[in-house]
Amino acid sequence: MQSSAQHADAAVAREIARLIAREVNDQRLKALLESPGSFDQPLWSLAVEQGWPGLALPEAVGGVGLGWRELADVVQVLGHATVSLPLIQATVIGRLLLQANNTGDFSACARRLAAGEAQVCIALMADGDAGLPAQPALVLDGGKLYGTASSAPFANSAQFALVQARHKGGTVLALATLDDSVRRVTDNLIDNARAAAQLQFEASDARLIEGAQALADVLAISAVMTAFEQIGGASACLELAKNYAMEHKAFGQPIGAFQAIKHKMADIYTAIEIAKGCALEALAEIETGTLSIEAAAAARISANRAYDLAAQEAIQVHGGMGIIWEGFLHHHYRRARSLALELGSTAYWRNVLIEKLLAGAAS
């Protein structure tokens, strides 16, 4: 039963890996890095044609109806290739909209997300804050949104944004419509391939999403899914480093024969395996609807560490070849940092985890 299910999800991910390998090349990925706010529109069109945006959304809204495990496999493939598509966002927010107390026309929005007619971004973070800000910069008043949301991935390509706003003396979660009233400002970033932009709202339409747990859930599930993307990227770095260490020679032998290199690679491998273990623990909890903050935080922190470490040390193994534009490692080096920041830094998640562990120890 389980092994045939594993077989099925592996098949979807394999097919996606095959299409990405055919469609995407280094040149194209480098072009995306060169201008701010880049988005791989041709790949997105292919993704939409193939039904990727709705893979893990219910059939009732036009999705394929697969689960989180399948999505995890798919984003691992994306991470491995450093391809940026807003699949996690579509799934997490699509499902959130279907569960929100005030569904109404949210289901129409979920339907558009599943079909890939629309994209959604998560714009919750703020400049000068290492994690989710305690006090959001945006204000929601009478169904209109005001203020500037700091740079967020896919804000330059999305039609909707999940934002946090002050509302009637409290903090709420809202879905903003990114129409012409919204000004998008693209900054030159270390990783321009993420379609990132700041969003300036001036009386833009936004709808309140009700549900007290919604924000924590969105962050936690996004963190776990992103962990799989990070693990995909880290594994790619390890493979690249290994291949280089096998073929590049110094002092009469492949550099991979030197213990200094071997031990570095063993450290990367261990960090990835720990991250994988934490991500799979969290995934199992998601599947049973019992995702704990502890498991999400462990997945997040260990994946941040594994990808950062793998990218930086794979460059080191490559020596001079690691630092040239033509090489591929800088794509991972950039992506590792982007992914480690976008959903809140390690420092933020560490505090989240500690607070939970303390609460647990108290009980």
Add this chain to the structure above:
Amino acid sequence: MNAELDQYRQACRAWLAQNAAACLVQDGMSTDEEIALARQWQALKADAGYAAITLPTEYGGGGQSELHKIVFSEEEMRFRLPRQYFIISLSNALPTFLHYAQSEALKRELGPRAIRGEQLWCQMFSEPGAGSDLAAVRTKAEKDGDDWVLNGQKLWTSWAQIADWGVILTRTDPTVPKHKGLSYFFVNMKTPGIEVRPLKRFTGDQDLNEVFFDDVRIPDSQRLGDVNGGFMVAIHTLMMERYAVSSVNAPLDDIIELAKHATVGGQPAIWDSGIRETITDTFIEQQGLRNIHRRAVQALSEGGSPGPEGAIRKLLMGESLLRAGKLAMDLQGPQGLRADSDSRFARSWLNAPVLRIAGGTDEVLKNTVAERILGLPQEMRPDKGKAFNELL
């Protein structure tokens, strides 16, 4: 995982609930008292089929799978039982003897005695010049008629001082490359010419020994495996237990409890970001390993191989205990330095260096991960292909 194993676990739990209380280790027990207790515990387990779960029933074992052994170990670890004394005896030395010994009668005689804890086997591999580089052993075994005569020195031999039997790796041909000139024997530790000198660890533990061989004569019937085929037998010994369940984890809940009550500069210690980092790192390692363990057991139950869990756990364990031990000691202030038997953090910190060395150093383990798992080439070896006696 499957109904049969779940049932087995229930049976283990029920049996342990009934029997463990009789053999619990108490604070302040001497080594001799603990060993006596360990023998008693082995006998109890043997009667119930839990003493050597994977060994054949005709030799007194439980005749069950590795998974059964894992399940029992997981349950057994919940109690403070004297587990460590018979691990090498029953997981490494005896299984090799039972696999290679020539005399069926002797296997049927010695197997049950070892499994019941009446006798203990030690494993004599390491030497002053052969630790990580096991194939460099120099203890000689020379053929004399139908006998072999052993001369040399073994080191780091656990429990040799109380062992009845031992397995030993020796050099039988120094004129060929080092791993091709080794032979493997079992010896009665009371044989004339064997002298055991205990070594005291800096923790005070007295498990380790030097063992000296001075014209020790043993019959060829005590050879295990082919003449000069001993290295393969040694690998068999080391691989015998594909998956060892380990109980060595940093006690995270206790450390969090300490951090909640300790202060640093008048502030709760738990507010300190360095302390938070150590605690979360430890939590994350344990969380990752928990999942890796789950998958290894799953793989075993499906007839696969357990994967790299052993190497990763071993690599992380020593450092993790060091880190957690240091933090816990810091949090306690001056009393953190007390070395009484109930000062568990100080004691676990004292013991941590052993975990980074025994059973394969961190460095050797990293080589293993890089070579066996990632497929990197071996380092150039000046001894490769050369006869052993050319290297001396």
